[in-house]
Structure formats: structure tokens, C-alpha cells
Amino acid sequence: MKRRNTPSKKAVLDLLVTAGKAMSRDAIEQKIDVDIDRATIYRVLNRFCEDGLAHKIVAEDGKQYFAVCMKCDEHSFTDNHFHFRCTNCQTIECLPEAVHFPVPNGYNVESVNCVLTGICRDCSI
Template sequence: MKRRNTRSKEAVLELLVKAGKAMSRDAIEEKIDVPIDRATIYRILNRFCEDGVVHKIVAEDGKQYFAVCMKCDEHRFTDNHFHFRCVNCQTVECLPEAVHFSVPNGYHVENVNCILTGLCKHCSVK
């Protein structure tokens, strides 16, 4: 279904693309330069997820982050991959390389939603 393009949608997507990392709804609301309310931001983000434009990352504390995947073609989320949340700078990002894992015999993985937590490469060298 073709969705109507609005200035609010363009602003949210532009902000996510420029950020180059996952952002929470409150971070988007804080940085966006157009008047837009909380409910509209959530509605836009959820539609972007439905349309495969961004993907949602749920941290271990339940907080939701949204990202345009750096590995996805034309901003289309196409693969399952791991994310990393830094406990120091609070950055959430798609890991640039594959993380390999195994499951017990008899199990078949269809979807991966995993976030690793620790110190990012920038904070760990400080």
C-alpha cells in the first residue's frame, strides 16, 4: 500500500539516516527540527517498521530503539543480525560483522532479535 509522504515522516527518516545509529523515540523527539508529538513519532516509526524502512531493537530493559541498517540495501531491512548497546555512552548500533551462534540439535532459527551489552569500541579504549 502506498503511503502518503509527509514532512514529519521525511524529518524522522532524515534524522535516523544522519544519526547512523539506532535512536529511541525520546532521542528523536529531542533532536527533530519540526513540530511533532510523541504519538505521531511512534506511529511513523511503527509504519517504517511495517514497511521495512527501519527495524526495531528492544534492549534488555525493554526500551525500544529504531535504526536504518547500515548493511541493508536502499534502507530496506533484509537480514537478521546482532546489535550492541554500550553501557557507558548508551549508543545502540548494528554490529558491522556477523556474530555466529549455535543452537541445540532439533532447533531451527527463523528470526534473530539479539542485543549484546557492554563497552563499545570507542568507550573500551578510554
């Protein structure tokens, strides 16, 4: 189904692309330059995920972050897709390489939601 391109959608997508990292709904709400309420932001973000334009990351504290990953294949967001959250600068980013892990026989993985936590490259300098 083709969706309408609204000023709200364009503003959220432009912000995610420009940020180059995952952003929470509240961070988007603080930085966006159009009048948009939080319910609309969530609706737009969830549609981006449904349409494969973005993906959702759930951090260990349960907070949701959304990212447009330029390094990822268009439809491989769940294939061995790990993220890293820096405990110093709070940035969440897609790891640039696939992470492989063994799964016991009889288990079939349908999706992966893994956030590794520590100090990022920029903060460890």
C-alpha cells in the same frame, strides 16, 4: 500499499539517517525540528519497520530503539542481526558482521533480537 510522504515522516527518516545509530522515541522527540507528538513518532517508526526502511531493537531494559542500518541488506534485519549497546555512552549500533550461533535440532528461528552489552570501540580507547 503506497504511503504518503509527509513532513513528519521525512523529518524522522532524515534524523535516523543522519544519526547513523539507533535512537529511542524520546531521543527522536528531543532532536526533531518539526512539531510532532509522540504517538505520531511511534506510528511513523512502526510503519518504517513494516516497510523495511528501519528496524526495531529492544534493549535488555525493554526500551525500544529504531535504526536505519546502512550496512544491512534491505530485507535482512532479522538474519543473524545482532546489536551492541555501550554501557558508557549508551549508543546502540548494528554489529557490522553476522553472528552465527548453533540452534538445537527441532528448533526453527524466525527472528533474532539480541543486544550485546559492554564498552564500545570508541569508549575503550
